[in-house]
Amino acid sequence: MNVTIEYGIVGIPEHHIKVTHQLPSQYAAYRCDFADPVLVTSPAVDIIYHTAVANGCSMSNNLFIVKEPVQLLPKVKEPLSTVCCMVRGSINIMHYDSVVTLLQGQYSCFHVIGEQQASVFTPGIYEVQHYSFSRDLLAYYTLNSAMVSKWLSKIDGEVPALLTPTAGIIWDKLHTLNHELKYSIVNSGLRRSWLSAKLQELLILILEHQDNKALPPSSDLTFNTIKTFIRNNLDKELTISQLAATYYISESKLRHSFTKYCGMSFSEYQLKIRMERARNLCINETISIAHIAYIVGYKNPSALTKVYKNYFEETPSETRRNGGSE
Incomplete structure (x- = not known):
């Protein structure tokens, strides 16, 4: 299960892009505990990846330190069904010929295939924590969630898809679980089993939230997101x-x-x-x-x-x- 969403850096020659597994001191605060870091550096943007896989599900923390306007090209080696939690910053991304806004403090669910369209990032710091689940694991919950059935139909269509009709707010329980996962050490088989259970707990929370939530006006959704972000x-x-x-x-x-x-x-x-x-x-x-x-x-x-x-x-x-x- 290859779960990394890599980001091509448009217009930057390859010889200006470096990859290392060591974080310099100025980036020490961005280290996560659940996996070793991978740092991609370039003149326009530095990207820090942390990724862990466990029994048909995975988590990844991607942090972008954008130094000048740049186009980033998301791509995956295998189709990926993922919950994206926007932890820091807000961005507009191109997804399947449409613009999707990922606001700080919200989550959205995607099915990603191959190379996506490039999106412009302006200078700033952006952090997204995403969780991916195999089709077999999602299918296990089909009888208990109307949302899973909708997701599977889109996944089986083998095209990129936005799986959530509107973004969801990262409420307190999801915020706490995000933080716990980010700073938990996963260094043994037992801890990997723990990670798998926690990621399935997160999936269940998302499915319950999606199955039960009403669709508020977009202005209310944005303001409620801001209030929730302040509380969290x-x-x-x-x-x-x-x-x-x-x-x-x-x-x-x-x-x-x-x-x-x-x-x-x-x-x-x-x-x-x-x-x-x-x-x-x-x-x-x-x-x-x-x-x-x-x-x-x-x-x-x-x-x-x-x-x-x-x-x-x-x-x-x-x-x-x-x-x-x-």
Whole structure:
């Protein structure tokens, strides 16, 4: 099962493209634990691959450090049915003569065959984690999922296909599983069996989500994706300008959306979600206040305590002592 989606770099001579299995120090933070890295370097873009295969399914983390506008040409050696989770950045890709938008914090499912059309990447950092499943493994779930039957009919047609009619939002459970898989060590037969079970768990989550989800208007889908991404990334410094650029909307429209749909500004919403998360962790978890501060985006416990007390009129330690009762 050859599961790697390789990316040809259009217009870059081959002698300018280098492949190595060592990450330089400036890329150390991009290392995943589940597999050894492969680094492809060129003047326009550097690409870091991590890939692992287990019993008819696989996972791959592909990270792109784009230094100048470049066309990338996706291609696979074998037909591939894959769930693509856009972890960082947003891109428009050419797929079977149509443009598909992959927004940060969303997933889409594809059947990929051979060489696809080239897509333009602008400077920035992009990360996609994708999971691939053999036809036999997908067929095992046919009786339990209407979506699998639709997927198999497209796969058996032997043409590239978008398997999901609309993108799905990477909700909290899928986000957590993405993170767990990315940073789990797979270095033995037992761990490979563990990986296989986890990937099938992820497939089941996706199938349930696809079988049960309604199709919201595209504007609602984008805004709900942004809100979910914020909830899943409280440890990151997110700004309204950064989110607007990533999701291809204007800052003024995004600010208006928070006021219209949430009844508060972006910064008020971000603070609300951080404080609610911190309070929930204080009441329901035994981890330290310092760790809670890190999870919700504060550099130290004193910084969290100051904001938390102003918000709830008690400190995190007081919330923990009284169990959250007023």
